[in-house]
Amino acid sequence: MQPLLRASDINKRFGGLQALSNVSFSIAAGQIYGLIGPNGAGKTTLFNVITGMTPADAGTVMLDGRELGQLKPHAIAQAGIARTFQNIRLFANLTALENVMVGRHARTRAGLLQAIMRTSGQRAEEAEIEARAFELLRYVGIEARVNELARNLPYGDQRRLEIARALATEPKLLALDEPAAGMNPTETGELRTLLERIRSDGVTLFLIEHDMRLMMRLCDRVLVLDFGRAIAEGPPREVQQDPAVVAAYLGTPTP
Amino acid sequence: MMKLDLSARLPWIGIVLVALALAVLPFALAGIGTTWVRITNLALLFALLALGLNIVVGFAGLLDLGYIAFYAVGAYVYALLASPQFGLHLPFWAIIPLGALVACIFGVLLGAPTLKLRGDYLAIVTLGFGEIIRIFLNNLSQPVNITNGPQGISRIDSFRLGDFDFGKSEMLFGLNFSGPIKYYYLLLLVLIVIIVVNMRLQHSRIGRAWEAIREDEVAARAMGIDTTRMKLLAFAMGASFGGIAGGIFSSMQGFISPESFVLVESIMVLAMVVLGGMGNIWGVILGALLLSFVPELLRHTIEPLQRSLFGRSIVEPEVVRMLLFGLALVLMMLYRPAGLLPSAVRRRELARKSVEP
Numbered sequence: 001m002q003p004l005l006r007a008s009d010i011n012k013r014f015g016g017l018q019a020l021s022n023v024s025f026s027i028a029a030g031q032i033y034g035l036i037g038p039n040g041a042g043k044t045t046l047f048n049v050i051t052g053m054t055p056a057d058a059g060t061v062m063l064d065g066r067e068l069g070q071l072k073p074h075a076i077a078q079a080g081i082a083r084t085f086q087n088i089r090l091f092a093n094l095t096a097l098e099n100v101m102v103g104r105h106a107r108t109r110a111g112l113l114q115a116i117m118r119t120s121g122q123r124a125e126e127a128e129i130e131a132r133a134f135e136l137l138r139y140v141g142i143e144a145r146v147n148e149l150a151r152n153l154p155y156g157d158q159r160r161l162e163i164a165r166a167l168a169t170e171p172k173l174l175a176l177d178e179p180a181a182g183m184n185p186t187e188t189g190e191l192r193t194l195l196e197r198i199r200s201d202g203v204t205l206f207l208i209e210h211d212m213r214l215m216m217r218l219c220d221r222v223l224v225l226d227f228g229r230a231i232a233e234g235p236p237r238e239v240q241q242d243p244a245v246v247a248a249y250l251g252t253p254t255p
Numbered sequence: 256m257m258k259l260d261l262s263a264r265l266p267w268i269g270i271v272l273v274a275l276a277l278a279v280l281p282f283a284l285a286g287i288g289t290t291w292v293r294i295t296n297l298a299l300l301f302a303l304l305a306l307g308l309n310i311v312v313g314f315a316g317l318l319d320l321g322y323i324a325f326y327a328v329g330a331y332v333y334a335l336l337a338s339p340q341f342g343l344h345l346p347f348w349a350i351i352p353l354g355a356l357v358a359c360i361f362g363v364l365l366g367a368p369t370l371k372l373r374g375d376y377l378a379i380v381t382l383g384f385g386e387i388i389r390i391f392l393n394n395l396s397q398p399v400n401i402t403n404g405p406q407g408i409s410r411i412d413s414f415r416l417g418d419f420d421f422g423k424s425e426m427l428f429g430l431n432f433s434g435p436i437k438y439y440y441l442l443l444l445v446l447i448v449i450i451v452v453n454m455r456l457q458h459s460r461i462g463r464a465w466e467a468i469r470e471d472e473v474a475a476r477a478m479g480i481d482t483t484r485m486k487l488l489a490f491a492m493g494a495s496f497g498g499i500a501g502g503i504f505s506s507m508q509g510f511i512s513p514e515s516f517v518l519v520e521s522i523m524v525l526a527m528v529v530l531g532g533m534g535n536i537w538g539v540i541l542g543a544l545l546l547s548f549v550p551e552l553l554r555h556t557i558e559p560l561q562r563s564l565f566g567r568s569i570v571e572p573e574v575v576r577m578l579l580f581g582l583a584l585v586l587m588m589l590y591r592p593a594g595l596l597p598s599a600v601r602r603r604e605l606a607r608k609s610v611e612p
Contacts, residue, residue: 051477077479085477091470094463102467106479108460112488115459116452126459169479 002065004029004204005081005173010049010059012042012228019045020228023059027173027221032195032205034219034236036212038248041225043208044086047177050206051083052076064172078106082171084162086178086208092151096142096161099150100133103168136164140194156187160194167198174198176207180214192218216240224248277443281436292435296507298547299442300500305527305543306449306536307496312525313534313598314462315489316469318378320521321365321385325494327516328361329354329501331392331402334511337412340403347414351502358498359491361388366490370483373472385521392513407512414441414506421506438507445503446540449496453536456492465489530587532594541595550576 003026012020019042027033035043048054050061052073061068063079071079082103091099108129114122137143140160145153150161159179166174179195180188192214199205209215215222216236224232224239226248232239239245284291308322332354336345365384369377396404413422413434421441424433456462464485467475476482505511523546531542557572587594 053473053477072481073476074479074481077477083477085474089471089474089477091467091474093470094466098463098466102463102475102480103478105460105464105467110460112456112461112492115455115461118455122459129460165478 001028003027004031004064005050005206006062007046007050008060008062010046010061011057012045012049012054013057018228020049020056020225023225023228023230025223025230025233027204027206029172029204030199030202031220032199032207032218034215034222035206035208035225036210036215036222037225040227041248042228043225044177045228046225047083047175047208050076051081051175074106077169077171080170080172081175082166082169082173083175084159084166084177084179086181088158088162090150090158090162090165093149095147095149096137096153096157097130097133097146099161100136100164100168101129103136103165104129104132106169133164133168136167137161139167140164141190156183159183159191163194163198167203171203173204173206176205176209178208178210180209180211188214281439282430285431285433285436289433289435292433292439294548294551296435296438296442298544299439299446300504300507301524301527301547302446302540302543303442303449303500303503304497304524305531305539306446306453307493307500308524309493309528309534309536309539310453310456310465310496311489311493312528313539314457314469315465315486317486317489318374318381319490319493320378320382320518320525321388322381322493322497322524323516323518323521324365324385324388325358325361325497326501326504326520327388327392327513328358328494329498330505330511330515331408331501332357332498333502333505334408334411335401337506338408339410340408344412347412347502347506348416351499354502355495355498358501359495362490362492362494363487365494366487370486382518382521385516385518389513389516392516402513405512405514407510407514409510411505411509411511413509414438422509438503442503445499449499450536450540457536461485461488526584530584530594532596532598534598535594535596538594538596538598545595546580549579553579 006026008024010020010023011018023042023046035046037043045054049056049059050068052068052071052075055070063081066079068076068079091102094102108125110119110122110125134143134146137146140163142153142157142160142164145157145161150158153161163174163176163179176195180191183191188211195205195207195218207219219236221234222236222239223230224242224245226244231244231248232242281292281295284295304322304326307325308319311317311319311322333347333350335341336343336350336353337347338344365381369380372380392402393405395402396406402408413420415421421437422434424431426432464475464480467478467480468482468485472482504515527542527546528539529542530546531540532538553576554572557570557575558568561568561570591597
């Protein structure tokens, strides 16, 4: 079966730093796919390449058999990859609801003239956008915060809001950059439930995370990056035992 | 039930009262002097300009210091096609949309190369653009005389619909409708249309996309918003409004020259937007009216006041105006940085603080 996402031989260099070298992997539909590695291994760079924010020097990314090539970030979002950011990037001065409503942009059509004339189609679409946005806030469990400004939400809720906003674009693949960062164990547990629910609702997940316990429980497969190279790939249990991975995290034992 | 009915009707009562007041206003002003009708017309014109700039600055968050250039483009398109300059006298309903279109094209011309710029850098480029347009208008009298250079273009046609001429007085329904009064109603109508367009845009998919770009461009892109297109759209919309205002200005004044479109005018329009409350339509209109009327009030009070007190004029009204203007801006930045009527976003933020314990 054709994988949902296939990345082949991705290379990216920043000046003298080879941030990614010949990274290849593929994600099957319905998986929760993890990306781990020490700090500076190139995880976020790989995310940026896949979401079109950083153009790769070489390599191809295919989503559902379609080459993403040099598509711009907005076109990639429209093609079906949504993401969240390591340092939360919400629209701080908009309400929670408005944030998610912005996420509907990619899946709605009303243009300038329809908005100015306020056609019946445009009004129906606006109502649909608002209803869907509210539904998504409920889905991630922050519907009580609907009219609060994003900047005033507690940290954990901001993470959830970012996920709701990304889901509003109806992604095939949801890429989450350290969703559990800064969360306490209870919040992390709740996040795990949410992510599993998102997967069971048909969205494939691709996530960077440092919380190993969470990753071992959640992921079907993980990819390990070290100094821009893929050093291991497979089910978490196997990867955990891999000598190269142990060495990357703990250093090589002196003989 | 009664109470509910009343509260549902209250806004309508308010609207009817305001409409009546606005309808009677020019005649009341004409009683004081036709000058005041003209001043009101200019204030309305500036409100149009400020609303156009508000789309670019307030909604999309793109700092534009050359906005007056689009006003100039609209004004010159009208002047060239409806004056003895080329002997052309096209009807206004054909030229005004054309002026809006040409201004819109200039908006895209300015927008396209500056898409990657933000904040200070964008401000500098737009400022330069504004100056380039003005200098062009100033120098396009040679080798072929197009704009008549610094002398400007005079005897520009007023709007005319059949026998109804906006430049001439006539008696209608037993009332004396002078030229400025006719323009007042026209401007009011255009202003209402532009307010409605602004409000609808703000609460639409496109308005949200602009706000998203203002808040965080990277995140906006990740949400599938084509930021390039949306920014160009903001520039184009703002420019078209400027072009419409310019065409009306041209016909109303009957004379234009590059001097009407200097940098200070751009800054004034921007000050109206900022003072009133960026992103809030009513705030922007309030800002425009204040900054248009207060200087005129000063002009008509400062000098007579000094004469009656000291027997001569000591401080020029212009000096007092700049002094008060500067003071007002400093006080605003200290006490109401979000403007006189902050946008809904800010208001909600304040409301939340007062609700929560």
